[in-house]
Amino acid sequence: MALREPRAPEPSSSELAGEAERLADKGLADLGWQDAELERAARLTWKINRLKAETNTIIPAHVYQRPEVLLGAADFVGDSYKLAKTCAESKAARVVFCGVRFMAETAKVLSPEKEILLPAPEAGCSLSESISAAQVRGLKKEHPGAPIVTYINTSAEVKAESDVVVTSANAPKILRKLYAEHPKIVFIPDAMMGRNLALELGKKLGEELIIWNGSCIVHENFDSASVEFYRRMYPGVKILAHFECSPGLVSAVDYMGGTGDMMKWVAEHKAPAYMLITECGLGDLARTRFPGKVFVPMCRLCPYMKATDLSRILRAMERPAASQRIQVTAGVRERARRPIERMFELAEDGSSS
Numbered sequence: 001m002a003l004r005e006p007r008a009p010e011p012s013s014s015e016l017a018g019e020a021e022r023l024a025d026k027g028l029a030d031l032g033w034q035d036a037e038l039e040r041a042a043r044l045t046w047k048i049n050r051l052k053a054e055t056n057t058i059i060p061a062h063v064y065q066r067p068e069v070l071l072g073a074a075d076f077v078g079d080s081y082k083l084a085k086t087c088a089e090s091k092a093a094r095v096v097f098c099g100v101r102f103m104a105e106t107a108k109v110l111s112p113e114k115e116i117l118l119p120a121p122e123a124g125c126s127l128s129e130s131i132s133a134a135q136v137r138g139l140k141k142e143h144p145g146a147p148i149v150t151y152i153n154t155s156a157e158v159k160a161e162s163d164v165v166v167t168s169a170n171a172p173k174i175l176r177k178l179y180a181e182h183p184k185i186v187f188i189p190d191a192m193m194g195r196n197l198a199l200e201l202g203k204k205l206g207e208e209l210i211i212w213n214g215s216c217i218v219h220e221n222f223d224s225a226s227v228e229f230y231r232r233m234y235p236g237v238k239i240l241a242h243f244e245c246s247p248g249l250v251s252a253v254d255y256m257g258g259t260g261d262m263m264k265w266v267a268e269h270k271a272p273a274y275m276l277i278t279e280c281g282l283g284d285l286a287r288t289r290f291p292g293k294v295f296v297p298m299c300r301l302c303p304y305m306k307a308t309d310l311s312r313i314l315r316a317m318e319r320p321a322a323s324q325r326i327q328v329t330a331g332v333r334e335r336a337r338r339p340i341e342r343m344f345e346l347a348e349d350g351s352s353s
């Protein structure tokens with residue numbers, strides 16, 4: 001059924017002031033936002049939230065999104081796993097996905113009946129672009145019988161060729177289970193994450209764990225030399241790095257994990273300061289969630305994640321361009337669904353490791 005595409009009215013001056021105050025209280029004031037910026041964002045978030053309620057729309061947002069998106073427009077914020085799961089369980093008719101293309105495609109695969117809109121249609125991902133479905137078919141020929149375990153940061157076509165999907169929140173747990181039955185696993189496409197997994201699980205690269213040479217342009221360049229420098233500058237600082245960072249860096253930090261686990265670790269530990277080596281959005285969010293904690297900056301921006309802003313979200317809600325509507329062919333959808341559902345089963349079977 002075609003959805004109505006209404007236009008939001010302009011907020012009155014008192015509505016605008018109220019919305020600007022809400023944004024400040026949500027945490028934008030903690031990030032240093034001033035009146036003029038708050039008012040500019042408030043005009044857009046007021047309209048977005050009004051349209052959301054009128055059109056049975058939800059807005060999921062990845063933690064790397066801009067703070068005004070996370071704090072002013074999103075209904076739920078999380079890592080790749082949480083977003084995939086929550087979107088699939090939602091009863092909304094329309095999803096305006098604040099993230100990158102592979103995330104919106106995953107939502108479409110799991111909920112073909114929903115209209116999935118991606119405000120920034122060019123928002124790809126260097127990992128996702130590093131491997132094609134034909135290359136996965138090549139790997140299957142080269143390693144017959146070895147399950148293809150695919151990071152969620154891939155296209156729907158690549159997932160359709162895979163056995164199990166994983167995210168940074170569950171990759172070690174799922175691989176451990178698969179190794180109980182398979183001597184060899186192919187993990188695609190992130191080489192850094194593959195090398196970190198081999199070290200964590202004690203598996204031989206190239207024999208027991210076959211990896212691809214994809215990388216994340218945000219995480220591949222963090223350098224372990226700076227870790228020692230910051231430890232001297234901030235005695236007692238706890239340093240956390242994302243799973244997509246290099247094994248050299250990971251061996252120098254206090255904790256490695258996905259974004260959801262990094263936030264949990266910060267919540268559960270007491271330290272004089274924390275450094276989150278990942279995309280800058282996580283640090284911004286952490287500052288608003290833990291205003292009493294000190295965060296030492298060390299981050300890079302993801303150009304794909306930062307392509308979404310409030311005006312593009314509003315545009316997608318009011319008059320979506322064809323390029324903002326996510327389409328996945330029925331054949332690909334049907335084949336990509338199984339490895340994602342397999343991830344849900346293996347990640348949530350109640351066992352801890």
Ligand code: 13P
Binds near residue numbers: 063079080081258260
């Ligand atoms: P997670 O939030 O699932 O850890 O993933 C990070 C990422 O790079 C997503 O693009």
Ligand code: SF4
Binds near residue numbers: 125126128217302304
């Ligand atoms: Fe892709 Fe890296 Fe950006 Fe995540 S941070 S979307 S893995 S390029």
